[in-house]
Amino acid sequence: MxxxxxxxxxxxxxxxxxxxxxxxxxxxxxxxxxxxxxxxxxxxxxxxxxxxxxxxxxxxxxxxxxxxxxxxxxxxxxxxxxxxxxxxxxxxxxxxxxxxxxxxxxxxxxxxxxxxxxxxxxxxxxxxxxxxxxxxxxxxxxxxxxxxxxxxxxxxxxxxxxxxxxxxxxxxxxxxxxxxxxxxxxxxxxxxxxxxxxxxxxxxxxxxxxxxxxxxEVKEIDLAKLYVELFNQWTRVSTNYWFYTGEYFLVVNPALHKKLIEQISQHIGQPVQEDRVIDELIDKGYTEERIKQVQIKLPSGKVHTFSVIKLKASKVMSQEEIENRRLSKVELLESEEKEP
Incomplete structure (x- = not known):
């Protein structure tokens, strides 16, 4: 002892x-x-x-x-x-x-x-x-x-x-x-x-x-799919911490992204590595890159820099569903992207 x-x-x-x-x-x-x-x-x-x-x-x-x-x-x-x-x-x-x-x-x-x-x-x-x-x-x-x-x-x-x-x-x-x-x-x-x-x-x-x-007999869990499903639920109930550009959904890190990682951990009953989730998102074609800093022009006209994950909108939900929700768009500005 x-x-x-x-x-x-x-x-x-x-x-x-x-x-x-x-x-x-x-x-x-x-x-x-x-x-x-x-x-x-x-x-x-x-x-x-x-x-x-x-x-x-x-x-x-x-x-x-x-x-x-x-x-x-x-x-x-x-x-x-x-x-x-x-x-x-x-x-x-x-x-x-x-x-x-x-x-x-x-x-x-x-x-x-x-x-x-x-x-x-x-x-x-x-x-x-x-x-x-x-x-x-x-x-x-x-x-x-x-x-x-x-x-x-x-x-x-x-x-x-x-x-x-x-x-x-x-x-x-x-x-x-x-x-x-x-x-x-x-x-x-x-x-x-x-x-x-x-x-x-x-x-x-x-x-x-x-x-x-x-x-x-390793538990096979599609973390990328689960991440996107949970994100899709968030878009139904809240407009906070994410943006829509027409081509991408931008998941703001750490505000929503961290919450999604926590929800995945709770769902499968054990801690999940953030890197592993992002790797799977890339492998499954939901995004092409890791967390990046980008400039976003908001509907008010103000420009802010956010750390985001760029999910391809067409992979997250159908175009019909996007149109039915009448999602407002923001403008993603061309800028030198840096890892946070």
């Missing part, structure tokens, strides 16, 4: 209640019957080890797992990094908590798994269940379900802090659910969890760690 404190720094105060809750409810449970971390506190020790390793893997290669968005300010990136660090540690702590259901407790005293602690139950005997309902593979589903209960008991400080972020919770739960399955989705927390868990098991068994070859 000392290593977690050092790596997380001030963030550890939000994680500590979860550590204490995990220590209480996992007391007396093994991580596996005889494969790895099979001591009485094996589940807790393995969970702490995986959390530490997840932080190490990320900190050794931050750019790979959490690239900076284009034009993202240092403060914004630091906040996103702290959220990512915290949820990596929380994922490691809770990834195997569902394994408690694999075991059967024989005791004459009151005991409820996931609620009370075996520390308070005398003369208890813990054995592996013969039932095939919950096993080492599908226990990950239960781990994700139990998170809500643990959050209610240990997460008040976290819930009220800047760290609470539904996008990262979604990524974390997806990683926990898929961790024991041989599929991979575009989720950096899952990638890190699989590696950290494998390293922890290999070291416990005194074996070399070999990165397994996995069947890749």
């Amino acid at each position: 000392l290593q977690l404190k050092i790596k997380l720094g001030r963030l550890y105060e939000y994680l500590e209640p979860f550590v204490k809750e995990l220590e209480k409810i996992s007391y007396g449970y093994k991580a596996s019957k005889d494969y790895h971390h099979a001591g009485e506190d094996g589940l807790f020790q393995h969970s702490i080890d995986v959390a530490n390793r997840m932080l190490d893997i990320f900190l050794e290669n931050e750019d790979k797992y959490l690239p900076r968005f284009e034009n993202e300010k240092t403060g914004a990136y630091q906040t996103r990094k702290e959220k990512f660090l915290f949820h990596l540690a929380l994922t490691g702590l809770l990834h195997d908590i569902g394994k408690i259901a694999i075991y059967q407790v024989e005791t004459a005293y009151y005991y409820v798994p996931f609620i009370t602690s075996l520390r308070d139950v005398k003369d208890s005997i813990v054995t592996e269940k013969e039932s095939k309902g919950i096993n080492y593979i599908n226990s990950t589903h239960l781990s994700g379900m139990v998170f809500g209960t643990i959050l209610e008991r240990a997460g008040r400080k976290y819930y009220e802090s800047f760290l609470y972020d539904f996008q990262f919770i979604t990524m974390m739960l997806e990683a926990i659910h898929l961790e024991h399955y041989k599929i991979m989705v575009d989720n950096p927390i899952l990638h890190i969890l699989k590696k950290a868990d494998g390293m922890s098991v290999a070291e416990e068994r005194n074996e070399p760690f070999v990165q397994p070859q996995e069947k890749h």
Whole structure:
């Protein structure tokens, strides 16, 4: 736990209640019957080890797992990094908590798994269940379900802090659910969890760690199409932050463009890189260039410089729809365009 404190720094105060809750409810449970971390506190020790390793893997290669968005300010990136660090540690702590259901407790005293602690139950005997309902593979589903209960008991400080972020919770739960399955989705927390868990098991068994070859089943999401669909919705409800020239729709950055990136992230349940969206917009023919500074002559006659993405109007909506909306035009002036 000392290593977690050092790596997380001030963030550890939000994680500590979860550590204490995990220590209480996992007391007396093994991580596996005889494969790895099979001591009485094996589940807790393995969970702490995986959390530490997840932080190490990320900190050794931050750019790979959490690239900076284009034009993202240092403060914004630091906040996103702290959220990512915290949820990596929380994922490691809770990834195997569902394994408690694999075991059967024989005791004459009151005991409820996931609620009370075996520390308070005398003369208890813990054995592996013969039932095939919950096993080492599908226990990950239960781990994700139990998170809500643990959050209610240990997460008040976290819930009220800047760290609470539904996008990262979604990524974390997806990683926990898929961790024991041989599929991979575009989720950096899952990638890190699989590696950290494998390293922890290999070291416990005194074996070399070999990165397994996995069947890749990456979520295919047309980000460019989704961007344009969301923009189209904006044009129906608001005239703010975009202009129409007859040939292009000009998406003003950062006013609307940033909102669209945020909406995409919310839609798919995980952060999306701005560069990746723009690359797809270019590849799919929605625009020919990245964010540019242009001069625009407004209907009032005033000329202003804006940073924009130039979406081809014919790719965004039909000419009939444009005419039905009676969109007013602005004039895009010839000027030396510079990247913002």
